[in-house]
Amino acid sequence: MYSEKVLDHFNNPRNIGKIENPDGVGEVGNPVCGDMMTITVKVKDDRIDDIKFETFGCGAAIAVSSMVTEMAKGKTLDEAMQITNESVAEALEGLPKNKLHCSNLGADALHKAIMDYYSRKEGKPRLQEEKLEHLGRPDEHCYCPYCDLDVPDEAPYCSNCGKPTIIHDHPH
Amino acid sequence: MKYTIYLDNVAATPLHPEVKNVMIDYLNSEFSFGNPVSQHHVGDYAAEALEKARAEVARLINAHPQEVLFTSGGTESINHAVKGVAFARRDRGKHIVTSNVEHNAVLGTLRMLRARGYQLTSLPVDHHGMVDPGDVKKAIRDDTILVSIMHANSEIGTIEPIRDITKITRERNIPFHCDAVASTGVIPVDVEDLGIDLLSFSANQYGGPSGVGGLYVRPKTQIIPLLHGGSQESNRRGGTHNMVGIVGMGKAAELAREEMPERIEHLHTLKQALLNGLQSMEEILINGHPTESLPHLVSASVKYVEGESITLMLDQEGVCISTRSACASGSLRASHVLLSIGLDHATAQGTLIFTVGMATTPHDITRSIEVLEKTVAFLRNMSPLYRRKAAN
Numbered sequence: 037m038y039s040e041k042v043l044d045h046f047n048n049p050r051n052i053g054k055i056e057n058p059d060g061v062g063e064v065g066n067p068v069c070g071d072m073m074t075i076t077v078k079v080k081d082d083r084i085d086d087i088k089f090e091t092f093g094c095g096a097a098i099a100v101s102s103m104v105t106e107m108a109k110g111k112t113l114d115e116a117m118q119i120t121n122e123s124v125a126e127a128l129e130g131l132p133k134n135k136l137h138c139s140n141l142g143a144d145a146l147h148k149a150i151m152d153y154y155s156r157k158e159g160k161p162r163l164q165e166e167k168l169e170h171l172g173r174p175d176e177h178c179y180c181p182y183c184d185l186d187v188p189d190e191a192p193y194c195s196n197c198g199k200p201t202i203i204h205d206h207p208h
Numbered sequence: 209m210k211y212t213i214y215l216d217n218v219a220a221t222p223l224h225p226e227v228k229n230v231m232i233d234y235l236n237s238e239f240s241f242g243n244p245v246s247q248h249h250v251g252d253y254a255a256e257a258l259e260k261a262r263a264e265v266a267r268l269i270n271a272h273p274q275e276v277l278f279t280s281g282g283t284e285s286i287n288h289a290v291k292g293v294a295f296a297r298r299d300r301g302k303h304i305v306t307s308n309v310e311h312n313a314v315l316g317t318l319r320m321l322r323a324r325g326y327q328l329t330s331l332p333v334d335h336h337g338m339v340d341p342g343d344v345k346k347a348i349r350d351d352t353i354l355v356s357i358m359h360a361n362s363e364i365g366t367i368e369p370i371r372d373i374t375k376i377t378r379e380r381n382i383p384f385h386c387d388a389v390a391s392t393g394v395i396p397v398d399v400e401d402l403g404i405d406l407l408s409f410s411a412n413q414y415g416g417p418s419g420v421g422g423l424y425v426r427p428k429t430q431i432i433p434l435l436h437g438g439s440q441e442s443n444r445r446g447g448t449h450n451m452v453g454i455v456g457m458g459k460a461a462e463l464a465r466e467e468m469p470e471r472i473e474h475l476h477t478l479k480q481a482l483l484n485g486l487q488s489m490e491e492i493l494i495n496g497h498p499t500e501s502l503p504h505l506v507s508a509s510v511k512y513v514e515g516e517s518i519t520l521m522l523d524q525e526g527v528c529i530s531t532r533s534a535c536a537s538g539s540l541r542a543s544h545v546l547l548s549i550g551l552d553h554a555t556a557q558g559t560l561i562f563t564v565g566m567a568t569t570p571h572d573i574t575r576s577i578e579v580l581e582k583t584v585a586f587l588r589n590m591s592p593l594y595r596r597k598a599a600n
Contacts, residue, residue: 038520046520052590067554067593070514070534070542074592090592092554094516094535098590138535 038095039129045099050106053088060156062148064141071097071138075105075145079153084108084116089145096135097142103128104142113150119143210526213572217413217504217565218362218390219530223456224415224566230459231417231452244449245440254451261458265422268461269407270398277423277441278454282389285408285423286313288434288445289385293354293406294321296430297383301351302326307339307368308548310358314387315544318356331357335550336497337366341373348380355384359402360391363532363545363561364496365505367391374403383429389413389421390502393464395472405429411453415566416460420453471566475504478564478573482506485577489584495549495559502563509551509559512594513587518560521583527576530561554593 038046058076065072071093078086087109089101104124108116121143125131131139214222223231234240234257242254259273266273279285294304306318308330322328329347331339339357348355355377360367370386377384385406388397392407393414399407406429410421425431425444438446464471486492486508495507510518515531522529530536532543534557542556551559564573588594 043524046517047524049590054595063592067552067557068542070553070557072592090590090595092512092591092593093514094533095520096535097514098517098587135535 037132038099039131041127041129042096042099042131045102045106045128046095049089049098049102051088051102051109052090054090055086055088058149060149060151060153062145062150062152064145064148065093067092070094071141073097073101073141073145075101075149077108077149077153079113083110083112084150085110087146087149093141094135094138096131096138099128100124100131100139100142101145104146108146113153116150117147119146210524213527213568213576215562215564215568215572215576216528216530217568218561218563220412220418221415221565222567223417224460224463226463227415227417227456227459231456234452234455240451242451244451254449257451257455258449261454261461264458264461264465266424268393268397268465269409269424270400271407271424274442275424275427277425277445278449278457279421279423279445280450281412281419281421282311282387282408282410283313284434285410285421286311286385286387286389287317288423289406289408289425289431290314290317290354290356291321292431292434293383293385293429294326296432297353298326301349301353303329303349303352305329305331305344305347305352305355307331307333307357309333309337309339309361309364309366309545310356311362311387311389314356314358333366333548336500337361337364337495337545337549338497338500339368339373341369341376344373345376348376348382352380352382355382356387357384358387358390359397360388360395360502361496361545362390362505363543364507364549365502366497367395367500367502369500370402370404377405378403383426390505393461394468394475394502394504396468399424399426406431411457411460414460414464417453417456420450420457422457472503474566475564478568478570479504479506481570481573482562482564482577485573486580489577489581493551493555495546495551504564506562507559508562509546509555510584511555511558512591512597513558513584515558515560517587518558518580518583521586522576522579525579527579529576530563531559532561533557533559 055076055078059079060077063074074090076088077084087105089105091098091101107119121139124142125139239250239253242250244255244258262273266276318328331343374384383405386404387408389410391397392409405426407424412418433444435446491511493509515533516536519531534541542553546556546559
């Protein structure tokens with residue numbers, strides 16, 4: 037199901053860990069959804085000098101974390117901001133369709149870390165680390181997990197982004 | 209190729225060798241293609257094989273042969289039972305009682321009915337996953353037309369108190385459907401003893417082939433067919449019979465009945481070895497009831513790690529298990545069963561289902577635990593949840 041590239045990054049992840057006294061921290065996802073990624077960066081001369089990740093998630097999520105840190109290391113901050121979820125998935129030689137949402141976390145976490153670095157540089161107060169257990173959606177609506185909009189009951193696809201995976205969750 | 213250690217028997221069991229032989233013999237027979245409803249000797253050959261299989265299946269659950277329908281599997285049986293009764297009895301009412309831990313085949317069907325005007329009461333379970341028969345009594349209304357509660361849960365193994373529940377439904381004259389897919393052929397399931405009116409079950413849980421199952425219907429139960437338009441199964445389930453599958457199912461039923469006590473012992477010994485191995489690991493929760501539980505199923509929550517990453521790593525070492533993490537199940541939500549027993553989302557996402565089988569050996573268990581230990585250490589090392597907890 038997974039490409040050899042994905043399995044390589046899953047079995048031999050690069051850049052695991054957490055940087056001490058990081059210059060930027062980016063955290064996305066949460067355990068409720070089953071995917072959570074924290075990226076820490078060290079910045080020198082406007083380049084990503086060092087970068088590490090911690091991930092709670094599926095095989096795809098771990099591979100994505102490893103790949104995105106590998107792609108970002110040594111790049112300028114501008115170059116790193118150009119890394120997208122699609123380019124990470126491409127570098128991994130593709131992900132199964134139902135795993136694409138896992139790939140969304142990688143570039144997002146990287147960008148968040150860089151934005152956090154900028155905020156700190158400008159002397160803005162440090163962004164609070166997002167609470168681990170966020171409240172999650174009330175289990176009452178059918179919703180699209182990609183753009184997080186409510187959709188009508190039993191709709192086969194999301195009318196906003198067109199993706200077909202709809203969560204139909206009703207109280208029992 | 210890595211040696212396969214198959215611990216996902218609840219998905220499907222390997223064919224029992226004698227079942228395989230009987231199916232191959234049938235395929236090799238001159239009239240294997242015969243349609244049982246045909247009016248000639250080719251059809252007769254099939255008809256005889258059909259009724260022989262039916263008798264064995266009925267014997268497995270202590271029913272009369274004419275009370276057993278062959279279906280394409282557990283999901284069809286469940287759909288037939290729930291929709292069939294709901295539509296047949298809709299003049300009497302539209303209220304159905306079920307539980308929060310039913311299989312998606314039941315819940316999906318009930319959701320469809322709810323969208324069409326039926327009303328549902330879904331009962332909560334305790335932290336073991338048990339339904340309280342008292343709750344069933346309280347939930348029943350004058351317009352209740354069906355109660356559907358599973359026998360054994362295929363995610364956590366808990367066996368529900370069916371006898372106590374049917375005492376209540378019989379008193380109120382309400383048909384009781386039981387999803388017994390995970391239990392029939394594994395542990396004793398007696399429709400008389402348990403007081404069941406409709407029983408859904410599947411051959412691939414006890415050494416039979418996938419794609420064939422059965423529905424027991426107590427005489428006088430009001431029900432309409434799911435598959436209309438055929439005279440098969442005494443006009444109750446249309447469609448030409450899957451003869452090879454049915455022949456296999458019959459043999460599997462015969463062997464399951466004869467060998468059940470030894471099988472349960474074998475499975476339980478392996479389950480216990482697995483539990484011992486898991487309990488020696490750190491921060492692993494075992495779910496389900498400690499005693500009222502399937503003899504071959506272990507549900508284990510591995511804290512701080514997600515389920516699919518574990519199954520992927522184990523699979524690379526040849527070990528096959530299952531998880532219902534959002535990523536693995538494709539639903540993007542944690543399992544409703546695990547949430548119903550009170551697990552938080554993160555713990556639910558790291559829950560594994562092991563189901564041992566007749567081909568499993570003690571060495572398989574030892575090796576699986578070995579691989580699991582390495583896997584969990586590797587994944588916890590990169591988990592922000594584990595790092596955070598370790599820091600505190």
